[in-house]
Amino acid sequence: MKTADFVLCIHGGAGTISRDTDPARVALYRAGLSAALQAGLDILRSGGTALDAVEAAVVCMEDNPCFNAGRGAVYNAAGQHELDSCIMDGYHLACGALAGVSTIRNPIKAARRLMETSPHILLAGHGADTWAEQAGLELVNNGYFDDEFRHQQWLKAKESGLVQRDHDDAKGTVGAVALDAAGNLAAATSTGGMTNKQYGRVGDTPLVGCGTYANNAGCAVSCTGTGEQFIRHVAAHAIHSAVVYGQQSLEKACQTMVQHTLQPGDGGLIAVDRQGNWQLAYNSAGMFRGVADSSGLFRVAIWED
Amino acid sequence: MKTADFVLCIHGGAGTISRDTDPARVALYRAGLSAALQAGLDILRSGGTALDAVEAAVVCMEDNPCFNAGRGAVYNAAGQHELDSCIMDGYHLACGALAGVSTIRNPIKAARRLMETSPHILLAGHGADTWAEQAGLELVNNGYFDDEFRHQQWLKAKESGLVQRDHDDAKGTVGAVALDAAGNLAAATSTGGMTNKQYGRVGDTPLVGCGTYANNAGCAVSCTGTGEQFIRHVAAHAIHSAVVYGQQSLEKACQTMVQHTLQPGDGGLIAVDRQGNWQLAYNSAGMFRGVADSSGLFRVAIWED
Numbered sequence A, B: 001m002k003t004a005d006f007v008l009c010i011h012g013g014a015g016t017i018s019r020d021t022d023p024a025r026v027a028l029y030r031a032g033l034s035a036a037l038q039a040g041l042d043i044l045r046s047g048g049t050a051l052d053a054v055e056a057a058v059v060c061m062e063d064n065p066c067f068n069a070g071r072g073a074v075y076n077a078a079g080q081h082e083l084d085s086c087i088m089d090g091y092h093l094a095c096g097a098l099a100g101v102s103t104i105r106n107p108i109k110a111a112r113r114l115m116e117t118s119p120h121i122l123l124a125g126h127g128a129d130t131w132a133e134q135a136g137l138e139l140v141n142n143g144y145f146d147d148e149f150r151h152q153q154w155l156k157a158k159e160s161g162l163v164q165r166d167h168d169d170a171k172g173t174v175g176a177v178a179l180d181a182a183g184n185l186a187a188a189t190s191t192g193g194m195t196n197k198q199y200g201r202v203g204d205t206p207l208v209g210c211g212t213y214a215n216n217a218g219c220a221v222s223c224t225g226t227g228e229q230f231i232r233h234v235a236a237h238a239i240h241s242a243v244v245y246g247q248q249s250l251e252k253a254c255q256t257m258v259q260h261t262l263q264p265g266d267g268g269l270i271a272v273d274r275q276g277n278w279q280l281a282y283n284s285a286g287m288f289r290g291v292a293d294s295s296g297l298f299r300v301a302i303w304e305d
Helices: A023-045 A050-062 A107-117 A126-134 A148-160 A227-232 A235-244 A250-261 B023-045 B050-062 B107-117 B126-134 B148-160 B227-232 B235-244 B250-261
Strands: A007-015 A083-089 A094-101 A122-124 A174-179 A185-191 A212-214 A219-225 A267-273 A278-282 A286-293 A298-301 B007-015 B083-089 B094-101 B122-124 B174-179 B185-191 B212-214 B219-225 B267-273 B278-282 B286-293 B298-301
Touching (some): A007 A023, A007 A050, A007 A267, A007 A278, A023 A050, A050 A107, A094 A126, A107 A126, A107 A185, A174 A219, A174 A267, A185 A212, A185 A219, A212 A235, A219 A227, A219 A235, A227 A235, A235 A267, A235 B235, A267 A286, B007 B278, B023 B286, B050 B174, B050 B185, B083 B107, B094 B107, B094 B126, B107 B185, B174 B219, B174 B267, B219 B227, B219 B235, B227 B235, B250 B267, B250 B278
Parallel strands (some): B094 B122
Antiparallel strands (some): A083 A094, A212 A219, A219 A267, A286 A298, B007 B174, B083 B185, B174 B185, B219 B267
């Protein structure tokens, strides 16, 4: 039985988000989540596609320096920003992804363009930036992604020699999944990766099946957290498979992944299926998240309330 | 019921391999497949691990200029070689992968070292080469990978503006999957990618779940062919999921993927499960392949005989 005509879920990262976080910053996070949710919801409400909705929600968070994606991305070991993104269309199983790009203002827009214009799915590094330039996407200097809050995180991480997810502030990655009124699913994820990361490390975000997956036959999933854990379990596709092959409910598939397969503290994920069921599941102290649907539901949260 | 104590399957690429191929070259391919199969088999026969066996078989094909991996890798649009590799241990779900490296003599050895010494799973581009140097792996000049046969392929592709898999000679990628006497599974894949590829394109080979997957709970899989197709279907993990969640036989899971999910001509895959069942499945004109087991089976083939 269908529970809603359209649904949008978003996340802005999961981690050991302290309840002592400055209330002014908490308010910024909540406002950022609400704005992203609203941007995607407006599209779904006017009959737009799941693909347009997840892209709009992610663009909104990429442009917001609160979140570790686009502007406000964390710093790598060289004091630069390297961004990853992935988008997938559950109807066509079309997908596009970029890893380690440094000059594309909105990596999720580039992933969408790649998906729609190229036979290739994943481009990495300098070649990906070169492609984006030729494709006419908006480019910026790497310094555009700078944010003083992240810079201080990096200086601290560098001093202690740590490679960190987005500090205790969030295991930053942003993402969105949606079901549209036509019954199609889509997923999108974007990230700046881990603070002080080295050696061209690629996490789960741009890897189809790991951090991002959408397939009308099952569900759409976007993950956030310790990337390597989501990679080894091919987490997004594993949830899809549990639904399709194992005939599990979306809730059971997501909860099994988050509470049993992954380790406590690894992070979380969001998922939606064609019946309008949705999940915002995590095993960390908190997850920046939101959900809205055709029934009027509109909720953002960080911790268990 | 267990059909064999240990099993090794290998592939050296799939494609529109012409039956008119020069018999001297066909003999070289068969000799190369036999040598790789023997290298892995020797390890399994003396009680070695599946992981050591798949690595040894792949190293053997990386060192053989007949195959599109390591020495003999195809040329990218810049006339250089960019190599990808991935290895996975089905017992620990440990994995390591490299994308777009250009100075590592044996990319599969580097993937193994990364798996065993780093918290990261996937490194890409220059950072991956830098890591390998610091890890003490054997480095070579990019010219080491040169091969006159591939160079002629590239010149032809460049002239016609095509981006090709390894010509009509093979959709080159090499791989191995094994079950060892202790009951553990492993998979390894290595490739030079597509002739005349641009923009840092990454195929399915280094993507856990797409071109390579091993999990003792299900099976080990290594793929070869049109990388993007294997990515969108998360092919290796989909076969594992059909076995685990769908309780399908390995044969049914592999044949469904190759004959129904993928498109004709996309390529092929090899797989083995813990009962010693194995599959060498493809939907192209031919696939360089081999299988050996504890019962004395030892067979290499290119076409349907």
